[in-house]
Amino acid sequence: SKVLVTGANGYIAAWVVQGLLQQGYSVRGTVRNEEKGKHLRELCKSFGERFEIVTVEDITKEGAFDDAVKGVDAVEHMASPITEIEDPEEYIKPAVNGTLSILTSILKHGSKIKRVVYTSSCGAITSPNPPEPATYSEKDWNTTSIKVVEEQGRQATPHHKYRASKTLAERAAWEFYEKHKAEVEWDLVVINPPMVYGPFIHAVTTPLNLNASLQIFYAHVFSPTYSPKSEEALKASTSWVDVRDVADAHIMALQKEKASGHRFIISCDCYDWQEWIDLANSLALPTLSSPLPKGIPGLERLYMIKYDTTQAKEILGITKYRSKEESLVDMANDFARRRW
Ligand code: NDP
Numbered sequence: 001s002k003v004l005v006t007g008a009n010g011y012i013a014a015w016v017v018q019g020l021l022q023q024g025y026s027v028r029g030t031v032r033n034e035e036k037g038k039h040l041r042e043l044c045k046s047f048g049e050r051f052e053i054v055t056v057e058d059i060t061k062e063g064a065f066d067d068a069v070k071g072v073d074a075v076e077h078m079a080s081p082i083t084e085i086e087d088p089e090e091y092i093k094p095a096v097n098g099t100l101s102i103l104t105s106i107l108k109h110g111s112k113i114k115r116v117v118y119t120s121s122c123g124a125i126t127s128p129n130p131p132e133p134a135t136y137s138e139k140d141w142n143t144t145s146i147k148v149v150e151e152q153g154r155q156a157t158p159h160h161k162y163r164a165s166k167t168l169a170e171r172a173a174w175e176f177y178e179k180h181k182a183e184v185e186w187d188l189v190v191i192n193p194p195m196v197y198g199p200f201i202h203a204v205t206t207p208l209n210l211n212a213s214l215q216i217f218y219a220h221v222f223s224p225t226y227s228p229k230s231e232e233a234l235k236a237s238t239s240w241v242d243v244r245d246v247a248d249a250h251i252m253a254l255q256k257e258k259a260s261g262h263r264f265i266i267s268c269d270c271y272d273w274q275e276w277i278d279l280a281n282s283l284a285l286p287t288l289s290s291p292l293p294k295g296i297p298g299l300e301r302l303y304m305i306k307y308d309t310t311q312a313k314e315i316l317g318i319t320k321y322r323s324k325e326e327s328l329v330d331m332a333n334d335f336a337r338r339r340w
Contacts (some may be wrong), residue, residue, distance in 0.1 A: 002026040003254065004072040006065075006102065008053065010034045012193075013120070014202035015247035016076055017044065017051070023251060026050040030068055030079065031108035034059060039203035052159045060097035065105035074254050075113050077102050078119040080169065088149045090319035091165035099169045103176045106186065114259075116177075117253045119171040122194040122265060123163035124241065124251060126305055133282045138192070138263045142167050170263070189253040190263035191246070194307065195222035198243040198322070199330040207340055214331075220293075221276045221328075227272060232251040234242045234295045237272035238305045242322035252316045254339025264312045268321035279324055286336035 001074050003020050007013050008029025020027050021044055029051070037053040041230065044051040055066050071074065080095045106113055114326055126136050126143035144164035149156045153250035156164075169188060175181040177188040196213050204210055228234050249266040253259050277295040285292075312318045 001026060001073035002071065003074045003076060004028045004030070004068055005076045005078060005163040006030045006059070006068075008055070009040050010078060011200055011202050011204055011334075012199075012208065012213060012243055012250075013076075013078045013248055014040060014043065015243050016078070016250045018201060018316070019219060019244075019247045019251050021047040021051055027052075028072060029053050030056040030059075030065075030070065040207050042160070043201060047249070055219075059101060060094055060233055061121040062101060063105065065102045066109050069102070069105045069110040069113065070113065072110070073114055075102065075106065075110070075116045076119070076250055076254075077116065080119070080165070082162060084212070085161070086154055086163065087266075088153060088156060088161040091161050092149075093169055095165035095169035096172050099173050099208070103180075107180060107276045109130060109182065110186070115189060115254055116186055117189045117250055118170065118173045118174075118189060119250070120173075120190045120192045120263065121163070121305065122192050123159075123266065123304075124167040124170045125192055125265065125307075128157070128159040128163065130304060133304050135306040135308055138265055138311055141171075141189050148197070187260040189259045189261075190248055191253060192265045193241050193246045193249075194239040194265075194267045194305075195241075197240050197331065198327045200243070200335045206339075207335075217276075217331070218274045218335070218340075222288060222292065222332075222340070224290050224293050227295065229244045229300060231296060234277070235272050235299055235302065237270055237303050238268050239267045239299075239307050241266055242300055242327045243263060245318070245321050249312065249316060249318060252267055252318065256316055258315050262311065262315060264310055264316060265307045265309055266318065267307040268323075270306055271319065271324065272299075272301055276328065276335060279328055280332070283325065283329060284330075285329065285332040287336065288336055289340055 009031045097140045129143050145160040148160040149164040197217050274295045
């Protein structure tokens, strides 16, 4: 069967596209312009006609996906802004209107579609910097970031702006589905990953055009210039997951009948930055162009944000996640190969 993947040139999407093709699916990927599809076309060349790319210039326009959804059996909607932008509307509009626009196109032209998977985020579950350590589940919603953005507008932190866009977009997807579910053949599944790290296969030329999460990781763990120097920043903690596990979850979300109507947190475990820095220094990593930062070894550790992943285990069957060691070594190899 054929799957439409939006924002196919992105970090996570490239792994989803490749995974789907490897499992025998046909894939239609959307990109914003022809140029953005070049690298992916090359990457997926061996799959021949099972892979195609279409251009959707502006995902927020009504009818933008009308042609893209025709003839596909399922959709993975992943396109959404994540890199730093000043105007909160530039996160929120593409996230919300892009989601509503593709769902409307599906309603009109996606008669074969059985399932829609929407890539949300743990940002739609938790607010950044919670006051005390806690464990969160799919029952939680981050409404704090929406309030912060309403109150502070452009002055809100990028974390809040991005998270507000993800909460609003996921909420819009569920509301659309609830409203139309009696008349449609498809159902909705949502994937909520925390920070996504691990090797990359999408188009990347410099550390500056890494996707947002890898850029943060590279700066903290591999760059002596940008790595944090203060105790507070080194102790900052949250949860993470390897990009390949997130991609696998997107494919399982298409395959498991029982996934219908659920959101799934796909999270490996917690970390703080000093922990990743210590780990990098303890492993025999390939030589990089700069010495690894050392941080302040021996800092006290307090994990602030944990996620309950029982639902993904019980319904999607995800029992094992790639480890910090595996993810770190594979990332370092990707950086070293590019002589960073
Ligand atoms: P990337 O930045 O690598 O990919 C984002 C994709 O969305 C690209 O194809 C990009 O296109 C497209 N996009 C961005 N802004 C717009 C816009 N305004 N209009 C149309 N398309 C747009 O990010 P990731 O792979 O990390 O993220 C993919 C999805 O996963 C997103 O929905 C993100 O919210 C979610 N996610 C990511 C996490 C992470 O840690 N990386 C964690 C949790 C969720 P272009 O290249 O043309 O800009």
